[in-house]
Amino acid sequence: MNQEKELIENGVVVISGDAIEAVGGPELLERYQANEVIDGQGGILMPGMVNTHTHAAMVVFRSLGDDLPDRLKRYILPLEKKLVDQNLVALGSKYAIAEMLASGVTTFADMYYFEDEVAKAAKEMGIRAVLGETVVDFPSPDSKEAYGGLAYAEQFIEKWHEDDLITPAIAPHAPYTNDSMHLKKAAALSEKYDVPMIMHVAEMDDEVQKYKTEYNMTPVQYLDSLGVLNDRFIAAHLIYVSMEDLDILEKRQIGIAHNIGANAKAGKGVPPLKEMVKRKMKVGLGSDGPMSGNTLDIITQMSLVAKIHKLFNRDRTLFPAMDILEMATIGGARALNLDKLIGSIEPSKKADLVILETSSVNMQPIYDYYATIVYAANASNVDTVIVNGKVLLRNKCFTKFDFSKTREELMVLSKEIKTMIS
Ligand SMILES: [Zn+2]
Structure with missing residues (x-):
């Protein structure tokens, strides 16, 4: 995933501390002495894969009311009100x-409550x-x-903004x-501390209707009129966006979390991904929360993105x-503005790496590595995961x-929840 999209057979990557020191062929084995090979x-x-949008702690509610039209009001909001506290967020996260980690995600972007527990x-x-940290116009957990999220966020940002793993x-x-x-x-807080501002944008059809009725604008035009869109802004979804909206978003260089x-x-609905990519916008993939997306891995998303957009555009190429x-x-x-640090295997980048094993039945034969990863692999093929130079998963087991x-x-906890809802 470097500029040249280089692919190295029998490759060797040398890691020193938290960073990649060298990338090349087997000759590197002679040149370097390693503590561990x-x-x-x-x-x-x-x-390592990047999950650009989720609400990790909501995993405790996974598989609840999945196919119901009123699940937000029937399950999510009452349960969040009753149950979400520091302990639940810590455990769920x-x-x-x-x-x-077990599925090869080495970086994730989250938005929820008690974000300090997630950190x-x-x-x-x-x-x-x-x-x-989430900000809403009603009392929250x-x-x-x-x-109240604004004050929480400022404290949270102060606490974590110099951390090497956490970007508040x-x-x-x-x-x-x-x-x-x-x-x-x-937006002022995001500017003051130079930290990202994350938001769901143009996700709901009634959201579009609201801004049309109240301002005769699209949600994107409305946000731009407030001056809050810039290269620190990360928008999740962007389903209902026009070409004019994309002109604005492209100009403001926002990051996009695509949660197909x-x-x-x-x-x-299907966001205009073809157009976003054509404009070279900063697009990453997201699972969304486990109540919406159910799985948190990105391998599943890759397969879905390919298939849904090919189908939607009736074009297999x-x-x-x-x-x-x-x-x-x-x-x-790129979507998270971390591309100087991560996202490719290049010297001086942080050592965030994944090894997919190719011995499982679904992984052979391999004529094209990319096709194997996107169309044949699944999360359980992830064998080894390294983040910031540390081996966190080895032989599919946490270290x-x-x-x-x-x-x-x-x-x-889930037993408790079951009694509550029955
Ligand atoms: Zn979301």
Whole structure:
């Protein structure tokens, strides 16, 4: 995923500390003395994948009311009100991070409540993350007051903004759950600390209707009129956007989290990805929260992105596998403004790497590595995961993290939730 999209057979990557020192062929084995040599055993070494949009802790509610039209009001909002506290967010985040790491995600972007708990979980488990504290115009699990997220976010940003793994951010939930004054305040905070601003944009059809009726604008035009769109802004979804909206978004150089799996499952619509890519916008892939997207890995998303957009455009040549892999790695890094650090296997970049094994039945034969990864691989083919130079997954097992304990705790909580809703 470097500029030349180089592919090296029998490649060797040298890691020193948290960074990549050299990339090349077997001759590097002679040139360097290593404390540890990991033999890829014929696997595929690739850049770690980037999940550009999720709500990790919501994994505790996964598979609840999936196919119901009123699930937001019937399940999500009441359960969040009743149950979401620091402990739930800490537990859910750990569980979700385990799922992401085990599936080759080395960086994720999150927006939820008690984001400090997500940061602590991410830091403890060693994954890289962009974490946005949610701001909404009603009392939320971590604030008795409307817009309490703003004050929480400022403290949160102060605490984490120099961390090497965590990029703190501010995340107004959506244009329609924040008034214009508070959106500007959030943008001012993003500017003051030079941190990302994450938001759901143009995701709902009634959202489009609201801005049409109230301002005769699209949601994108409305946000631009407030002056909040810039290269720190990360927009999730962007389903209902016109070509004029894309002109604005391209000019403002915003990052895009494309969540096709969640969008398709909700029957919402297909974002104009072909046009976004043609304009070379910063597009990455996202799973969305586990109540919307159910799985947190990006391998599933790659396959969906390819197939849905080929089908939508009735063109099998569109979005070749190499371009899809680009979105899953360096594209996601660009969307999060982390592309100087991660997203490709190049000297001086951080060592965020994944090895897919090729011995499983679904992985052979291989005539084209990109097609194998995008169309044949699944999350369980991920064998080894390295983040910031540290091996976190080896032979499909966590090296440091006690998953069975977290799983036990999640089972106890889900039993409680089952009694509550029955
Ligand atoms: Zn979302």
